[in-house]
Amino acid sequence: MILVSGEALIDLFVDTRDHERARTGLPALAVAGGSPFNLAFGISRLGAKSGFLGGLSEDGFGRMLAARLEAEGVDISLAKTSKRPTPLAIVATGADGHPTYTFHAENCAECDLTAEDVPFNLDGISAIAIGSFSLIMEPVGTTLVGLVRRSAANCVVSIDPNLRLSLVPDLAHWHARFDGLVRHASIVKLSVEDLDAAYGTDADEAEIAARWLGAGAQLVVTTDGPNGATAYHACGTVNVPGRNVTVIDTVGAGDTFHAAMLASLERSGRLTRDAIDGFDQEGLRTLLTEAAVAAGITCSRRGADLPTLEELRAALAVI
Template sequence: MILVCGEALIDLFAGEPDGQALAARAIVGGSQFNVALGLARLGTPVGFLGGISTDRFGRFLADALEREGVDTRFLKLSQQPTPLAVVSTDAEGQPSYGFHSIDCAERDLEPADLPPIDAGITAVALGSYPIAVEPVGSTLLTLAERAAGRLVVSLDPNLRPSLIGDLDLWRQRFERFARTAAIIKLSREDLAIAFDAEPDAWAAEQLAGGARLVVVTDGAAGATAYHRQHRLHRPGRAVPVIDTVGAGDTFHAALLARLAQKNLLSRPALAGLELEALADLIDYAIGAAALTCMRRGADLPRRAEVEALLAGGADVPRA
């Protein structure tokens, strides 16, 4: 099982005002919540570790996890409110977010809430702003350091500058997480904001620091994978884009799901990845992310849909 750790929140898509009323659509979300749902939809055993409120939104989130087949025994039920992200998209479908998350449930995770790292967990997926806020950030770092060297730790910073505070302090925290990670996935945009670095040089530093695989995504331009034996760029898929909400989370989920499908989700297997397997892995993740871009909101695809797209099916099934 892959244990996904982080935030579950409500994406609030605001509509057009009608007098003194503003219509809005509340959708389950959060970067790591999306990764967990994505893994489940791709047929990969997955559990979710995080604080979820006992309020109405929190029950909505927990019900969605259970409905999709995500193992919820690692949830911490919190009396704090559910965080909200107010989402708007531009003409190209690029989202912007306004977060309401101070003193909310996703931060309410202490070391005592951590499960043991046992044989039932093969990988830990971490990321987004919970790695940088307290007390959840220190708690997740404890988990990552326990898992390092034994399990695959996969890290996607998914930078949210408005939430993380001092960027220098964030970098220090990220570096500690990165030392535990076998896989690091991040967007070129995050790389520019956080590190002001070119992908090749930055990826080489991470590989020298112990990572087995580094992947830099670049939207419609595709993604570049870095491995000690290979460097591989794969182009994006030309698809009609409705919006890109959840595309990066889909990529992360599909990356891990494909590794699990191919029995490659271990540190030794990652170290020995062949070029053909690496190309298959990145193509699978790009295809999955493309499907999400063709839908409104973070509506992540199922395994049959990704396989149909990769097989060249004209009509991708909605499972």
């Protein structure tokens, strides 16, 4: 099983442009979300067993999130039922039509995970996938560091920073934590937007990837939307082009790419540290192409509607 740990939250979509209606109240649409949440059910849809380790509130939103995970086939037996509220991401549409995001995540359920909430015996776990803003929230951030340190020798660790600067009050602290986790990681997957946010737009991607590989990571993958994806590995650097699709929106595209990589490795029996070490360039090209096709499917429809394995195989059959 691939164990995903991090936040599950509610994206609350509100159109704030109708000032007349605002006098009596604006309608809102609540949608289940969060990068680790999307990753967990995305892996399940793509034919691999997944589980979710994190705080889920006992409030109505939390029950909604738990029910959605179970409906998607995700094992939530390791999830913690928390008395804290569900974190919210308020997505408001401005006068220019562009969305703005406001996060209400402090002291919420996603933070409520301590070392005592993590079972000591993790037999049967082939990989642990972590990321997003749970990495620097407390106590969950410290809990994830401990989980990674004691598990990395026995299973694959995959990290996706999914960096949101508005939730990072101290970027130096984020760097220290992330760089510490990279030393234990098998896979680091991130977007060029993550790189720009963390290191600036003038940062040298290949140099950063080489530094992480030198620190202990086995595979670094960067995604760049329509420009494709690049893998950095001891066997060399591999780039695949983006997919030519009609984009509805890009919500969940990065989570889909990550889910597709992990699910493919699990289905093929290659989700081990030794197998990742043994990749050649052709194998990496195949893996990245499959993940890019999966992400393209998500971009072609509304919201984080990640593909099933049948949909992915059908799309791969015609390229």
